[in-house]
Amino acid sequence: MTAQSWSPARNSLIVFALVLIAWQILFVAVGPQAMTPPLETIGYLAQLLTTAAFWGHVEETSRAFLLALLLAVVLGLFIGFLLGAHRFSRDVCESILVAFYSIPKITLYPIILLVFGLGLPAKIAFGTIHGIVPIAIFTMGAVSNVSPILIKTARVLKLRPWRVVAAVLFPAALPEIFTGIRVGFALTLIGTLLGEMFGSQRGLGYLLMTAIGLQNVKLIMAVTLLIVLFAASVSTILIVIDHRLHRRMA
Amino acid sequence: MRRAAVFRLALVVAGIVLLELLCRTGRIDRLTMQPPSEMVRDLVVLLASGRMNGAMLKTLVNVAAAATLAVVAGVVFGVGIHRYRALRQGLEPLFATYYAIPVYAFYPMLIILFGLGDMPQILIGFMLSVVAVIVSTLSGLDRVLPVLVKTARVYRLGPIATARKITLPSAAPYLLTGVRLAVAYAFIGVIGAEFIMSQTGIGYEISFAYDNFDNKVMYPLILLILVVSVVVNASLSRWEKALLQRRSRT
Numbered sequence: 001m002t003a004q005s006w007s008p009a010r011n012s013l014i015v016f017a018l019v020l021i022a023w024q025i026l027f028v029a030v031g032p033q034a035m036t037p038p039l040e041t042i043g044y045l046a047q048l049l050t051t052a053a054f055w056g057h058v059e060e061t062s063r064a065f066l067l068a069l070l071l072a073v074v075l076g077l078f079i080g081f082l083l084g085a086h087r088f089s090r091d092v093c094e095s096i097l098v099a100f101y102s103i104p105k106i107t108l109y110p111i112i113l114l115v116f117g118l119g120l121p122a123k124i125a126f127g128t129i130h131g132i133v134p135i136a137i138f139t140m141g142a143v144s145n146v147s148p149i150l151i152k153t154a155r156v157l158k159l160r161p162w163r164v165v166a167a168v169l170f171p172a173a174l175p176e177i178f179t180g181i182r183v184g185f186a187l188t189l190i191g192t193l194l195g196e197m198f199g200s201q202r203g204l205g206y207l208l209m210t211a212i213g214l215q216n217v218k219l220i221m222a223v224t225l226l227i228v229l230f231a232a233s234v235s236t237i238l239i240v241i242d243h244r245l246h247r248r249m250a
Numbered sequence: 251m252r253r254a255a256v257f258r259l260a261l262v263v264a265g266i267v268l269l270e271l272l273c274r275t276g277r278i279d280r281l282t283m284q285p286p287s288e289m290v291r292d293l294v295v296l297l298a299s300g301r302m303n304g305a306m307l308k309t310l311v312n313v314a315a316a317a318t319l320a321v322v323a324g325v326v327f328g329v330g331i332h333r334y335r336a337l338r339q340g341l342e343p344l345f346a347t348y349y350a351i352p353v354y355a356f357y358p359m360l361i362i363l364f365g366l367g368d369m370p371q372i373l374i375g376f377m378l379s380v381v382a383v384i385v386s387t388l389s390g391l392d393r394v395l396p397v398l399v400k401t402a403r404v405y406r407l408g409p410i411a412t413a414r415k416i417t418l419p420s421a422a423p424y425l426l427t428g429v430r431l432a433v434a435y436a437f438i439g440v441i442g443a444e445f446i447m448s449q450t451g452i453g454y455e456i457s458f459a460y461d462n463f464d465n466k467v468m469y470p471l472i473l474l475i476l477v478v479s480v481v482v483n484a485s486l487s488r489w490e491k492a493l494l495q496r497r498s499r500t
Contacts, residue, residue: 011339011340011342011343012343014340015340015341015343015344030363033362034359034362034363035359035362035363088253088254088257091254092254092257092258092261093258093261095258095484096258096261096262098483098487099480099483099484102434102437102438102479102480102483103438103475103476103479103480104437104438104441104442104453104475104479105438106438106441106442106445106453107441107445107453107456107471107472107475107476108472109445110456110457110460110468110472111282111283111472113460114281114282114283115282183349185350186349186350186351189350189352190352190353190354193352193354193355194352194354194442194446197354197446198445198446198457208355208358209446211358212358212361212447215362217359217362220358220359220362221359223355224355224356224358224359227351227352227355228351228352228355231347231350231351231352232347232350232351234350235346235347235350236343236347239343239346239347
């Protein structure tokens with residue numbers, strides 16, 4: 001390993017250790033009624049992961065999340081390319097997208113539920129509306145910033161429109177698009193979990209909601225830990241890929 | 251750009267008219283959605299009745315508290331760590347993965363810690379916004395031209411005078427980005443938390459109306475939140491643009 005790739009890994013480890021220490025200190029400060037300490041939480045999570053019922057919830061959440069992410073990426077890329085390639089549409093729609101990004105989308109949840117009904121489609125829709133905007137905004141920005149020389153070259157070579165997208169625009173815009181997908185990943189996860197917290201009978205969000213009702217601190221902590229571990233590790237991997245893509249283009 | 255603004259307005263109006271027509275003709279049934287004109291009328295009635303004043307005040311105060319806390323803490327922390335390279339490098343991976351972590355997952359824990367009062371909601375808003383402020387502060391300070399700092403030193407300005415005359419004006423647009431994000435995220439955080447579980451606030455009122463199929467209250471309130479968050483965000487970003495322009499002129 002080179003020194004350069006070693007240093008981020010070391011930094012992450014230090015941060016991870018500090019978080020564990022802070023957690024333990026916080027536990028000592030607030031006491032066992034409010035939270036469980038790191039080791040006990042990890043132990044309980046490991047125990048949960050051996051039960052079939054818990055895996056059922058994990059599976060449900062994973063399914064909803066993956067479908068929501070797929071939809072967010074496909075639709076986000078579509079909107080992003082469309083607006084990125086056409087200047088006037090971009091001027092018209094950009095601030096609408098940005099405004100949509102900043103509203104508390106949780107207030108739209110009742111509408112989603114009324115339209116899609118209880119169950120998987122509502123969760124997917126809720127995850128997707130969270131993730132789609134950053135992907136569209138980043139893609140739009142990236143496509144509109146592709147160097148005009150590349151586009152002129154494509155025109156000189158008389159490439160068909162879809163070839164222009166596949167061979168020129170997409171590769172040139174990839175690093176920024178990937179950043180958008182990275183942000184979209186995080187927001188889709190939040191959206192899916194929020195979707196499960198209301199009007200759902202299964203999934204990790206539902207499990208959290210019932211655990212609040214029962215004041216089951218152990219369960220809350222274990223589920224939270226699982227979600228945070230998943231989000232943080234996937235996002236770390238995505239950041240590494242992201243940096244690599246950006247460096248290659250530079 | 252003016253033509254784009256006209257088109258944007260036309261697009262939004264067309265969307266609203268379409269929704270109105272779909273609702274009036276019964277394509278969308280009354281249980282799912284109400285015509286926009288009725289939402290506006292119901293909102294006026296609701297606001298005039300004063301029923302929602304308490305909830306609105308509660309939400310606004312909590313959002314203001316969360317955003318203020320986040321801005322103060324974020325700027326202080328950002329200025330504090332800006333000088334220490336190693337510390338900053340160690341924290342950077344934490345900032346980068348922070349927004350991948352679903353902050354709402356901590357809400358149950360906060361409820362157990364602080365009870366079901368205002369504190370958990372304010373803290374969720376704070377947690378959601380503070381890192382955005384730190385990151386904007388850092389990037390603002392990074393962009394203060396070294397020549398300006400040197401000039402300050404030549405004139406022997408003290409630390410406070412340097413901050414007031416050089417650093418702050420120079421970093422202002424980026425600090426304002428942080429403020430804008432803090433307000434948007436505080437809105438999202440507080441209303442989301444109210445929605446999940448609370449005893450008062452607009453988010454709570456929406457979820458209460460939803461549970462009772464009270465569309466005459468629910469849709470006007472959703473509309474209110476959308477309008478308020480879009481207006482606040484748009485005015486802050488207009489101010490931000492003005493500052494950026496002034497900065498590039500000088």
